[in-house]
Amino acid sequence: MDEKIILKYTDIPEQKNIDTYIKNGGYKALQRALSEYKPDEIIHLVDKSGLRGRGGAGFPTGKKWSFIPQNIPLPKYLVCNTDEGEPGTFKDREIIEGDPHLVIEGIAISSYAIGAHKAYIYIRGEFAKGAEILTRAINQAKEKGFIGENILGLGFDFDIDVYRGAGAYICGEETALLDSIEGKRAMPRLKPPHPVAKGLYSSPTVINNVETLANVPRIIENSAEWFAGIGTPHSTGTKIFCISGDVNNPGVYEVPMGTPLKELLEMAGGIKDGKKLKAFFPGGPSTPILTSAHLNVGMDFESLKKIGSMLGSGAIIVLDEDRSIIKTVARLTEFYRNESCGKCSPCREGTDWLLKVYQRIIDNKGKKEDIDLLLNICEDIYGTTFCPLGDAATMPVISSIKYFRKEYEEYINGKCSNINN
Amino acid sequence: MENINILVEKELRDILKKYDYPRSAILPMLHFIQKKYGSISKKDVEIIADLIGINPTEIESVLSFYSMFNTGSSAKYIIYACSNISCEFKGAGEIITFLENRLHIKVGQTTGDGKFALRTVECLAACSHSPVIQINDIYYEHMTIEKMEKIISEMEK
Numbered sequence: 001m002d003e004k005i006i007l008k009y010t011d012i013p014e015q016k017n018i019d020t021y022i023k024n025g026g027y028k029a030l031q032r033a034l035s036e037y038k039p040d041e042i043i044h045l046v047d048k049s050g051l052r053g054r055g056g057a058g059f060p061t062g063k064k065w066s067f068i069p070q071n072i073p074l075p076k077y078l079v080c081n082t083d084e085g086e087p088g089t090f091k092d093r094e095i096i097e098g099d100p101h102l103v104i105e106g107i108a109i110s111s112y113a114i115g116a117h118k119a120y121i122y123i124r125g126e127f128a129k130g131a132e133i134l135t136r137a138i139n140q141a142k143e144k145g146f147i148g149e150n151i152l153g154l155g156f157d158f159d160i161d162v163y164r165g166a167g168a169y170i171c172g173e174e175t176a177l178l179d180s181i182e183g184k185r186a187m188p189r190l191k192p193p194h195p196v197a198k199g200l201y202s203s204p205t206v207i208n209n210v211e212t213l214a215n216v217p218r219i220i221e222n223s224a225e226w227f228a229g230i231g232t233p234h235s236t237g238t239k240i241f242c243i244s245g246d247v248n249n250p251g252v253y254e255v256p257m258g259t260p261l262k263e264l265l266e267m268a269g270g271i272k273d274g275k276k277l278k279a280f281f282p283g284g285p286s287t288p289i290l291t292s293a294h295l296n297v298g299m300d301f302e303s304l305k306k307i308g309s310m311l312g313s314g315a316i317i318v319l320d321e322d323r324s325i326i327k328t329v330a331r332l333t334e335f336y337r338n339e340s341c342g343k344c345s346p347c348r349e350g351t352d353w354l355l356k357v358y359q360r361i362i363d364n365k366g367k368k369e370d371i372d373l374l375l376n377i378c379e380d381i382y383g384t385t386f387c388p389l390g391d392a393a394t395m396p397v398i399s400s401i402k403y404f405r406k407e408y409e410e411y412i413n414g415k416c417s418n419i420n421n
Numbered sequence: 422m423e424n425i426n427i428l429v430e431k432e433l434r435d436i437l438k439k440y441d442y443p444r445s446a447i448l449p450m451l452h453f454i455q456k457k458y459g460s461i462s463k464k465d466v467e468i469i470a471d472l473i474g475i476n477p478t479e480i481e482s483v484l485s486f487y488s489m490f491n492t493g494s495s496a497k498y499i500i501y502a503c504s505n506i507s508c509e510f511k512g513a514g515e516i517i518t519f520l521e522n523r524l525h526i527k528v529g530q531t532t533g534d535g536k537f538a539l540r541t542v543e544c545l546a547a548c549s550h551s552p553v554i555q556i557n558d559i560y561y562e563h564m565t566i567e568k569m570e571k572i573i574s575e576m577e578k
Contacts, residue, residue: 087505087544125452125489126501126545128558161439166448167488169543183444185486201442244507244548251549285506315548317507331506335543341486 004254005230005238006214010098016133018140021101027146029217033109034154037220042113046216048224050236055081055172055209056283056312058235058301067196068114068204076116077205079181080107080213082123082130083165083172086284087335088315091240092210094252096123096130099214100137106213108146108158109220114206117157122177125166134162169339173387174207176341187343188387211240231257235300239311243268245318246275258298264316265295275320279403283312285332286392288399289325309399325404326411329396330358336393347390350381354397366412371401429457433472443473447483451490459495488542496531496538498576501555504541507548512565516552517541519566523573536577 014020021027033042047062068076080103084092096103107119123131138160141147149157163181170176171186178200180186199205215237219227228236235257241264244250248269255264261280271277277292282299287310290297297303301311319328337351354377357370378394385391401408436453437446447469454465461484470477484490491499502508502517517539521527524537531538547553550562554569561572 084546085544088507088548089544090546090548093546124546125487126542126555129560163445164448164452165487166452166490167542168486180448181445182442183447183483185482242548244551245510250507250551319510323510328506331504331509335505338543 005218006095006102006211006240007098007252007254009102010094015099016097016101016137018101018137018144021099022144025221026101026217027105027141027144029220030105030108030146031152031154033112033220034152034156039113039115042109042220045224046113046219049219049227050224050234051212051215051219051227052235052301053209054211054215054239054314056086056286056310058311061208061212064196064208065110065114065206067194068206069197070115072204074203075118075201076114077200077203078107078111078114078116078119079174079177079200079205079207080119080121081172081174081177081207081209082121082127083177084127084210084313085124085169085172085339086286086313086315087332088242088244088281088284088317089313090242090244091252091314093127093130094240095210095214096127097133100134101141102214102217103134103210104137104141104147104160106216107160108151109216110206110208110213111158112156114204116206117159119158119160120181120200121160121162122171122181123162123164124171125164128164131162131164138162168341169335170341170387170389173389176387177207178205185341187341188389190386232298232300232302234302235311239299239314241299241314241316243316243318245280245316246272246320246323247318248272255299258300258303260295261297261299261316262295264299265318268318271318271320273320275322277318278321278323279319279325279400281312281315281317281396282309284315285317285335285396286310286388287312288395289329289403290399291403324411325400325407326358326361329400330355330362332396333358333393336389340389340393344385344387344390346381346384347393350377350390351393353377354393361408361412364414368409368412370412371405371408375401429454430468430472433469437472444475446473447480448487451480451484455490459497460491460493462492494531494535497536498556499538499540501540501542501545502528503543503545503547503551503553503555505544507544508551508553511551513552516554516564516566516569519569520573523570537573 009015043065051061052058111119165171171180173188175189176186195205238254239257240254253267279291333355337355340347340351342348381390382394436449440446450469466480467477470480545553552564554561554564
């Protein structure tokens with residue numbers, strides 16, 4: 001399948017304008033959803049399509065929506081998570097800047113499905129341009145009657161607000177995001193209750209990633225069966241992979257789920273300077289690192305899980321043969337240390353301790369026991385925190401020691417002079 | 422510095438009106454003040470707290486959580502250099518060293534004339550265009566030392 005689903009029109013500069021979007025078939029899915037389907041039929045359709053969350057966890061979207069309680073007298077909310085911050089991830093920015101109406105249409109249909117009359121697009125503060133593009137697109141959609149009261153005369157009232165973050169990776173965690181909108185320090189909440197039961201302002205709330213929501217109009221336009229026919233049986237549809245690091249052509253590549261890593265690397269022009277692949281993060285640094293032995297892995301939820309990693313956000317970060325694993329993981333550990341919100345002590349103290357150990361290894365003051373110390377610290381962080389940030393911080397450490405223990409040992413023994421990068 | 426005059430207070434009230442839940446107006450209000458004045462003063466915090474009807478310490482607590490807000494004296498151009506791995510692999514380190522030498526400051530400092538401040542930041546989510554530099558609200562992509570020099574000398578004028 002060569003055809004793109006989400007990035008089909010993002011290269012056309014005018015696609016941002018509603019007239020071009022409509023000319024390319026836009027807002028037909030919304031019209032169809034509101035006129036031909038009841039809300040629960042849309043949930044059923046999305047469930048049947050097999051669509052799973054594209055933000056990292058891969059939870060089935062239709063199932064998440066079906067958890068929204070319908071018989072309680074509380075408003076319901078939909079939140080589009082645009083707090084793209086996992087290092088190496090840059091797909092959501094491409095979607096909102098390239099085809100903002102696709103996201104808005106997806107949000108409108110999804111809100112209708114769960115019975116929400118108000119949606120928030122929570123966008124990271126640094127995306128000032130993206131927030132502007134979205135706001136302009138929302139205003140255009142309001143003028144045309146796709147947002148507002150009694151949309152298209154079909155009896156559904158619906159509004160969207162763009163809400164800007166202000167620089168904090170943790171806000172990509174869904175409950176921290178909710179606290180951020182509520183004007184609090186954005187610290188993750190203990191689950192349960194899950195946001196579908198008690199979310200924004202204590203009301204039932206669905207939080208979906210940009211790419212997830214952008215798939216929804218396509219499912220309505222085509223069919224659940226069509227979508228389920230792309231990719232693999234349990235990872236349906238396409239996935240936008242963000243390839244960065246030591247490749248010739250870094251960029252976003254939308255391919256069917258299950259496409260082998262090898263093909264994606266070829267699409268990205270291969271490893272830079274004719275070098276060999278040493279290692280890669282398949283879905284951002286929060287997913288365990290893999291090596292050149294895994295070149296043939298299919299990039300989908302199940303295949304990556306089978307070999308001990310995860311699809312994550314689809315951020316493939318490539319390391320060539322000359323990269324230092326220790327320096328790379330040290331930098332990532334610094335990232336988690338900087339972004340830990342500080343609420344749970346295992347994460348707050350653990351990430352700081354991990355970084356201290358890495359620093360002394362890099363300063364050539366490392367001890368042989370430090371490798372096991374790193375693993376012990378990870379063991380104490382893993383599974384002991386409110387949110388997945390703590391677990392995520394352990395992923396690059398544990399996996400890099402698993403595959404590159406020898407490099408750690410050599411570095412500590414001072415025999416690693418050839419790898420400086 | 423007294424930041425907020427009556428007109429600004431009216432604009433803050435308009436932001437507040439947009440939200441059913443008053444605390445949700447905190448971040449939009451802080452963004453608004455920063456955009457207007459470059460940084461957020463103690464007095465601003467008190468006025469926001471007063472409008473929302475909560476203790477100023479709660480505003481401080483939100484303010485200090487986020488990395489994008491400035492509370493001290495603000496530079497005209499704040500340079501945020503991404504130093505995470507995808508940019509680092511493409512030479513972010515050299516660009517940061519160049520900026521330190523060119524501006525005669527270290528990361529975290531501001532030039533004597535208050536024109537430039539240099540900071541390193543985590544991933545800006547634009548890695549296919551790395552190295553990426555953000556100056557105030559704008560992203561500058563595929564950065565090279567030559568391009569950086571051009572931008573800085575333009576801003577020095």
